[in-house]
Amino acid sequence: MTAHTVGPQPGGADDPYSRPARGPEQRWASGEHILWRYRANGHDHPHICRPVTVVQDTEDLLAVWMAPDTVCVKPQLVDGTPVHREPLATRYTKPRTTALSRWFGTGVLKLAAPGEPWSVWLFWERGWQFKNWYVNLEEPRHRWAGGIDSEDHFLDIAVYPDRTWEWRDEDEFAQAQQAGLMDNEKAGRVREAGRAAVEGIRAWGPPYSDGWERWRPDPRWTVPALPADWDRSPVPRSEPPTRPRRLDGTSRGPRS
DSSP: OOSSSSSSSSTTTTTTTTOOOOOOOOOOOTTTTEEEEEOOOSSSSSEEEEEEEEEEEEEOOOOOOOOOOOOOEEETTTTTOGGGSSSSTTTTTSOOOEEEEEEOSOOEEEEEEOOEEEEEEEEEEEEEEEEEEEEEEEEEEEEEEEEEEEEEEEEEEETTTTTTEEEEEEHHHHHHHHHHSSOOOHHHHHHHHHHHHHHHHHTTTTTTTTTGGGGOOOOEEEEOOTTTTTTOOOOOOOOOOOOOTTTTTTSSSSOO
């Protein structure tokens, strides 16, 4: 089975990702299914695709839920080796393809503010024991009719309930530069974004102060299916208008 033979057929009545372009005032509704995709670094095509359910989509925050057991697309080496098992020295130079994989363990809540070069993910242990936040440094997300696209920037930050934090994947960040996937100028921008994210952590503002760790998914929600044309070209859509973010973060928290 390939990643192109799963889920609803494109354009069919059962394809929730085939929607007409929306007006600038329209947003995704809670419970709607969209795709959260990442382009391969240095390329235009996606190599990571995760069907997710919209929690809320407001002028200053997009929140989505990736449910356990979701069928996703992930990169792997052509010989079938998982990327994380390939030695770092050749991890970004060997030929790759894509494969299907079910999201194991508990689900992930993803929070993304318009224009910010990172998204914040929340992880739980089984039984809804909150584990940590995870700041994924990435390109500001591009919205299209079926979801959002971005590009991962390798470097990440783990944030814990006691308000401590640590850099993650610094070795991958350095190796990506050595492999030519990121020049010095871009790497500098990523580091600058990371420092800005750290300032937000130290201030303990949104989203850490918003109570998202107490959020729970609607039990009526179904697990989104991976569409057959998950790698389709984005259908342009107008960006919803935004306004300056409130410093107190009062409009950022979970909505009942």
